[in-house]
Amino acid sequence: MALSKVNPNFVGETAIGRRNLAINGDMRIAQRGATTTAIGQSANYFSLDRVKLFNSGGAGATYTVSQETDAPTGFTKSYKIQTTTADTSLPAASYTILRLATTEAQDLLRLGWGTSSAKSLTFSFWVKSNKTGDQTILAVTHANMQQHVKQKFTINSANTWEKKEITFVGNTGTAMEDGSAMGFGIDIFLAAGSNYQGGTTSLGVWGTRAATDKAADTLNIANSTSDYFQITGVQLEVGDTATDFEHRSYGEELAACKRYYQVVSASPTFGVDNIRARMSLSFPVEMRGTPSVSQSAVVVLANPGVGNVTQSGVSFSIAGTSTNRGGTYQLANLSGMTESKIYHFGQSSGAALLQFDAEL
Amino acid sequence: MISYVIQNAKYYKDMDDVNSGIQATIDGISCSVPLDPANTHYAEILKQVADGTITIADAD
Numbered sequence: 001m002a003l004s005k006v007n008p009n010f011v012g013e014t015a016i017g018r019r020n021l022a023i024n025g026d027m028r029i030a031q032r033g034a035t036t037t038a039i040g041q042s043a044n045y046f047s048l049d050r051v052k053l054f055n056s057g058g059a060g061a062t063y064t065v066s067q068e069t070d071a072p073t074g075f076t077k078s079y080k081i082q083t084t085t086a087d088t089s090l091p092a093a094s095y096t097i098l099r100l101a102t103t104e105a106q107d108l109l110r111l112g113w114g115t116s117s118a119k120s121l122t123f124s125f126w127v128k129s130n131k132t133g134d135q136t137i138l139a140v141t142h143a144n145m146q147q148h149v150k151q152k153f154t155i156n157s158a159n160t161w162e163k164k165e166i167t168f169v170g171n172t173g174t175a176m177e178d179g180s181a182m183g184f185g186i187d188i189f190l191a192a193g194s195n196y197q198g199g200t201t202s203l204g205v206w207g208t209r210a211a212t213d214k215a216a217d218t219l220n221i222a223n224s225t226s227d228y229f230q231i232t233g234v235q236l237e238v239g240d241t242a243t244d245f246e247h248r249s250y251g252e253e254l255a256a257c258k259r260y261y262q263v264v265s266a267s268p269t270f271g272v273d274n275i276r277a278r279m280s281l282s283f284p285v286e287m288r289g290t291p292s293v294s295q296s297a298v299v300v301l302a303n304p305g306v307g308n309v310t311q312s313g314v315s316f317s318i319a320g321t322s323t324n325r326g327g328t329y330q331l332a333n334l335s336g337m338t339e340s341k342i343y344h345f346g347q348s349s350g351a352a353l354l355q356f357d358a359e360l
Numbered sequence: 361m362i363s364y365v366i367q368n369a370k371y372y373k374d375m376d377d378v379n380s381g382i383q384a385t386i387d388g389i390s391c392s393v394p395l396d397p398a399n400t401h402y403a404e405i406l407k408q409v410a411d412g413t414i415t416i417a418d419a420d
Contacts, residue, residue, distance in 0.1 A: 042387040043364050056363065180398060289398035294391040317392035318381045320374035357391070359400055 020246040021108075022101035023256045024050040025125075025234035027067060027077040031254075031263055035066040038084070045359055048079050049257040052099040052185075052359075058091035061191065061222035071232050072126045072161035074245070078232035081190070087222050095215065096191040096222060098229070100125075101236040102360040104288065105143050105176050105183030111238065113145075114175025123186055124165045124242035126233040130158050130226055134217035136189060139168040140209060142182040147174065149206045152217050163233070165242035171206050180288050182360035186236070189215035190229055191222035258285035260360065263353040266346025269301055271337035272330070277301055277309075278319050279345065282326040283356070289324050291356035293317065299331060299352045301343035309334050309343065316354055324358065363413075364404050370417040379419060 029049040036046040039062060043054045046065040053065060062085035071078045081098070101123065111119045121139065132155045140148040149171070153164040176183050189196060192215030199213025221227035233245050262283060269277040298311035312333045319330035337343070345354075367385040372392075374380035382393045386401055393401045408414045 041365060044387050290394040290396040292386075292391045292393045292399060292401045294389050314390055317372060317383060318394055320380055322381075322394055357401070 017246060019235070019237045019243060020248075021103055021121075021236040021238075022050070022234045024048065024253055025101075025232075025236075025245065026075050026247065026253075027051075027071075027079045027232045027234075028250060029253050029257045030067045031257060031261055035064065037064045039063045039065060045261065049261060050100075050102065051079050052102065053081065054095065054097040054099065057093035057095050057193065057195075059087065060090055060094040060096065061085055061087045063096070068230065070128075070230070072163070075126070075232050078126075078128075078230050080228060080230045081221070083221055083223075083225050083227040086224050086227070088224075090191060090193040090220075090222055092193040092195045094191070094193040094222075095189055095196060098188045098190060098231070100186045100188070100231075100234055102185040103183055103236070104180050104360065106178050106180060108176055108183045109178060111170060111176075113171040114173065116172055118170025118172045119238050120167050120170050120240045121184075122165065122167045122237050122240055122242045124163065124233070124235045124237075124245075125231055126161050126163050127153075127155060128159065128161045128230040129155055129219060129221070130228055131219040131221060132156060132158050133219060135219050136213075136215055136217045137166060138187040138189075138214055140185050140187050141171065141174075141176065142184065143179065144177045145171070145174050145183075146209050147171065147206050148187075148209050148211070148214070149204060150201055150213065150216070151203055155219065167240045167242075169204055169206075173206060185360075187214070189218050191215075191220045192218050255285050258283070259288050260358055262287070262356050263296075264356070265353055266344075267354075269331065269343045269345050271339045271341045271343065273339050274337045275332060275334050277331045277334060277337060277343055277345075278328055279331075280326070280328050283324075287324040287356065287358040288360070289358045290322055290327075291324070291358040293322075293329060294355045294357070295331075295352060296355060297350065297352040298333075299345055300347075300350075301331070301334065301337075301345055302347040303338075303341055303343045306338050306341055307336070309337055329354070363408065364401065366405055366408055366414055368417075369405060369414055371419040373419045382416060
């Protein structure tokens, strides 16, 4: 059938779906809770899924990260980083980075990087800040590649949602190796010391990640407690054209997020002895790799027949076997457990969560 | 240049007395880290050990 016979009404975003390589681009998933306060020196995913924040390199600002309902038309949520303790004289090595659209290498092999036909990537997003001006943005390759290409965008009006579209040329020089390791991410240096502001690399040219100009232009949100940076509608797609944001269902996005991080809030456990309980779990979504495990708060294990047992402190670990599909895990710091009795975790444990982390 | 703050890293053993993971405080959170190079936390622990930044205590 000739293309002219296709009803244009059917050639919408659904017909050309699966364009967005970024997960949780509309910032609706926040498995770690809606707000994280007092974020000092660290490198982690706070509150919202798939957005990593680095606040490193020495004393710098302190931040709060939150999921906000303030969003541009067509969206309902956004990611906000708000400065809560400013640093007007950042150490040379200090930096604050938002890392977005992190992607496994195996999901980018179709770009044909390392060949003359390497495909471009286009990154689009909505942004809002009290700061105006130019901001460097980097497309960064990881794993075997370790390169970046720099572009910049401009925030024209303070406290106003603006849409930005940036195309990064394909990398013709180096091929990405297959695998589940991190292959790619977008870095925005929202604040940076002088170590990152001295280079002269041209825009749009791939080069080593060691270049010193990662933050040649920065909004520097560390400067005042009035400073904030908000983002949503994040989309990373193949090609040199930004298309409308690809809205996927909440369930699809949540499942995609669970490949990297998931929580368990209820499970049967059994007493190993009087101080430990174990459980076997099968993850609802196969994770990227064997996860690190932790718990958010002490748990209460309930058994109406022999009584409840409360942990004296958090202690959750892998008990021998753990893979990306699940495993056997152990809660300790218990007392008065009865061996071989079944105890319910989740019935009386409040908001305590068991956390599984296979993030990039 | 980018790293987690890792403290109190210590191996722990499974029921067969084989090292099965590392208990560590990572960015202030107590985590059990599998001995899997694909795990970001384990990869970072290995890097910091190689850099001489941290050591991993033996299991009890």
